[in-house]
Amino acid sequence: MYLELQQRLLTRVRALIQDQYGIELGPIAIEQPPDLKLGEFALPVAFELARKLRKAPKIIAAELATLLNNSLETVALLLPSESEGTAQGLAISRFEAAGAGYLNVYLNRGCLVSALAQFDIRPAPNSGLHVLVEHTSINPNKAAHVGHLRNAILGDTFVRILRANGQKVDVQNYIDNTGVQVADVVVGFLHLEGKSLAEIRSLIAGFETNGEKFDYLCWDVYARVSQWYDSGSEEENKQRKSLRYATLHEIEAGGNETALVAELISMAIIRRHLETMLRLGITYDFLPQESEILHLKFWDLAFEQLKQTGVLYFETEGKNKGCWVMTRPDAKAVEEGETDEDAKVIVRSNGTVTYVGKDIAYHLWKFGLLGRDFGYRPFFEYPDHTCWISTEHGEETHPHFGGAQAIYNVIDSRQSDPQANVIQALRGMGHTAEADRYTHFSYEMVALTPRCALELGYTVAEEDLGRPYIEVSGRKGFGVKADDLIDKLIAATRKETGARQPDRSEEERQLVAEQIAIGALRYFMLKFTRGTVIAFDFKDALSFEGETGPYVQYAIVRIRNIFRKAETSPEKVLAQFATLDAASLLKDADDIWGIWLRASKRSLTLDQCIATSEPAYVARHVFQLAQEFNNFYHRHHILTEEDPARKTLLLATAAITLRELVTVLSWMGIESPEVM
Structure with missing residues (x-):
């Protein structure tokens, strides 16, 4: 809702500037004022216009405010009618010039909260692109470890986010079974x-x-x-x-x-x-294996295409003599008849194909550009679907997993160069649109804090105790197996839930322990931006305070307890709230309005995540909402409020928060426990 309103607002402002001044602007910046008393949006557009119009930004902002206030009905409408699907109520109440030339925008609070209360606003399903997300991709030679979990959790969360945006997503887990x-x-x-x-x-x-x-x-x-x-x-x-x-x-x-x-x-x-x-x-749809890429001769087809398009050439001189190498974007040296010493070798002089060569062939298949397909056979059954694996000669009837329009590869940052080479090859072959929709979803490694390493039973050298983290190494046998980590998290949580919920059955306490432990792990892996090295620590991940999964889950439990004690439900409260004058109830109640405003930013958060390939925005959104609700909870006595209308407002605020937290946590693959 918040994102759609921003887009409508900017479209109207841009059109007005075109009509009034004959100036066509590109993207217009939009900011949020530091205080809600200054409005919900602030546009610095007058500063950009000042040079062109040779006027002071203050004067331009005042002119724009007057023009927009005189045509509010053309700016944005909100609150679709439940019965007729029409629109009721202006979303924006007024515009004001402020400061040295800002255009501040004030929303109609009653209109926005009424819309949120009556309808669970979700991103509209759209046809979107057919997207392929590849993640996890663990070498099948040993148990998964903590570093693999970051890859899998990032990938799975991004899949959920894309699907929440209405896109068709296939999930692939590449198996390097010949490495x-x-x-x-x-x-x-x-x-x-x-x-x-x-x-x-x-x-x-x-x-x-x-x-x-x-x-x-x-x-x-x-x-x-x-x-x-x-x-x-x-x-x-x-x-x-x-x-x-x-x-x-x-x-x-x-x-x-x-x-x-x-x-x-x-x-x-x-x-x-x-x-x-x-x-x-975390589940998958298809497991493509490198063995079939070799045996089905994917490379042979790709090799011919690469040669025909001039992406590869045979080197006859220098250190790469006898190799097929990939032309650099700046191939001046080759054109002048010199050797290209820094060219990327794709086929070695002994005839073997490099990793990048096989990866180019694989990605031509992903985009449906290879002209050959895998064989498929069922491999693993999930409760709601079958995971297929590649084979040379498979089932006659099977799904098809290639031919995607957009690709996201969740691969650590150390593979940036090979990934860039594949994109370069696609461009060189003329597949520019595909190269533009190829995203290397990179991330940094996961290490352990010294404290965590000690808790896991490893010997930590004295000089390493003061380091921020210790790197793991599967080759050296130093690392945390994923199952061991999950078991330890559940055991630690199980001890806590047993003490807090003595009257619950063993099964119930175990379920809650698993929900909290898995939520803690997933949130910990997602709250850091992808370019940050993570130092995993049990105590930090499981804390009920600060930016953690349990903190957000506890806010949900707290809200559910409020409704149990009030002997009502979120649905009943929101229906009752729809009959009240929301605008008057929210007058001079900036802290309550702030929670509703935060809850309206679901679509904005979704858009940010997809545009930047950064799930950390989701983690930040739910934490901030949980934090704001907890402050609200301690400031207002919800259950003992004597004014019926105000009590309904407080309960409706809790209901909206609950709905938002549960929905967005589900994008993160985190369940919302009933008790903690």
Whole structure:
């Protein structure tokens, strides 16, 4: 509602300036005054016009205020009629010139709160783009860790935000099942453990039957192999690493026992990853595997397109001699017949394709530009849909997941250069529109505070105790497994809920503990902007004070308790409030009006998140609303208020806050508990 009103206002102001002064302006800035007594919006447009009109900004602002006040009905209408769908009530009450030349805008408080009270305003569903969001993408060689959780939570939240905006979104989780990390685990089982294919198959079956975590075993095997490569003599280490690359080659080639071992291990670990993420409410639609990109010859098709469009050329001189390299945007050196030493190698001189080459082919498929598709087979069943996985020859009837119009890749910031190379290749091939709708949704790493590392049982060196964070390393075996982190958070919360809710059943207390723990984890990962390194800490995440998930959840519980004690419901209160004179009730009640105004900014928050690919705006919005409500709660005695009309206003304010908090928390994948 707030966003739509802003847009209508700016459109009208721009049109008026065109009519009055013959000046066509571009985007007009809009600000929020520091005090609601100065209005809800402030436009500095007079300062921009001053040079062109050769007038003082103060005079221009006064002229605009007069013109707009004389035509309020053309500015914006609000409050759709429930029965006829018409509009009632002016959204803007007046314009005023202020300060050195600001144009302040005052909203009609009664109109806005009546609209919010009568209708749960949501972004209108729209056809939008067919969007593909790729996130999580963990190498299937060991258990998921805390760093993977940031990726998955960011991606899942952005999916929810896009869907809330009415867009069709497919969720993909890319599986690099032919990479060196999988090869390392295969080396561990075949050569360190000395196990055969049959023994590995039996081992996996035993783990699954007993409910044990095979990905935990692989975590340890991976760390041991990583150390084994460098623990022998120089000659031994050389032989061990040659074994690593021989194993990698066999996996990529397929059709041999080593490749079968890799498939067994990766399939078992992928299933575990999906189970882990499901604990956080995170699901997927499709799991494209690198093995099919290789075996279905995606690269061959992409290679021809890249050569035909001139994006790739064969280097005959210099350090890249014998390689197919990608032309730089500034290819002057090549045009003059010199070697392009800094060109990106896509096909090495030995004929192998680099990571970027395979990624270009994959993204041509994503945009429906490749001319070939995966085979599909069902892999994992969720309560409401099936997750499919790629294969060479799959089901005849299956959904189709390529051909997207926009792509978001949730990949950490260290992959910025490869991502930029893919975008560059798309542009070079003439796919400019697709390149413009390709977003690298980057983020920084997750580390641990020294206190958190100690709580998890790690030894922390004396010199590290004073550091703000300690980096984790799966290769070194130092890190927090995602399931362990979730279990520890739930256990800590379970102890608290047990003390607070002794009369509840075990099942109820467990459910509440899970809701709080998962909410704490998701909120902690989302409240930081994507470019911030996160130092995870149990105490900070689970705190009921400050900017945390439990703080926002507790505001919801507090509101629900108010309605239980008042023996009424939010729906009844809002229906009753609709019969009152809201404008007179809100006169000189800026703190109450501020909460309604904040609640109206849902669509603005949604727009900010999508425009900037930054879910932190959502976290900030719900925290500020919860904070404002808690201040309101301590300032006003809702249940003991004697004036019936004012009591209804206070309860309606609580109802609107509840509706907003529950809705926006759901975008974050956070549930709203009944009790805490």
